Amino acid sequence: MNIAWTHFTPWASLAGGLVIGLATALYLFGNGRVAGIAGILASPLRAVLAGTSLRPDANRLLFLLGLLLAPWAWRLVAPLPAASVDVGTAGLVVAGLLVGVGVRMGNGCTSGHGVCGLSRFSLRSLVNVLAFMGAGFATVFVLRHGL
Incomplete structure (x- = not known):
């Protein structure tokens, strides 16, 4: 295994994590709820559909507008970082649907469990984080070595 030292940015990563943690804490103190995007997006969608x-x-x-x-x-x-997608439209749709199903099954999204849940020492969030990280590792392994 080789480490790309030019892409090893611990201080930028720490700063990003601190900003995410601060934003999460401010949202929690302001609204009394965690800032899980799944729930924040679901409520206005339900209102529109109803x-x-x-x-x-x-x-x-306003939270969603801030994300956009x-x-x-x-x-x-x-400048924005360069983005590259190595999969077609069908792969993106399938991946999005699988993430949506996982969010519903896990009662929250990765950011909700990873940032908010783990910081509150939630056992349910720990199990969810281990599950989606394990599934991600397994997927990368299979796609790189199995197929």
Whole structure:
């Protein structure tokens, strides 16, 4: 195994983790709930599908707007990192559906369990993080060595 030392950025990674943790703490203190994107996105979608008002979900809509605007704000400071996708549209759709099913089965998304759940020492979150990390490791191994 070779380590790409030019891509080893512990200080930038630590700073990013601190920003995510701070944002999570602020959201928790402001709303009394963890900042799991699955729940934040599901509530306005349910309101739209039911034909009810979005007014109670205003803070969630603002949160989602912040997620959409963040790359544009980043571009004011630095160029966006290059993105490359090595799979076709069908692979992306299947992956998205599998993630959605996993979020529903695990009662939360990776960020909810990984950032919020583990910081609260939640056993359920620990089991979920171990499960999705293990599934990710197994998937990479099979795709790189098995197929």
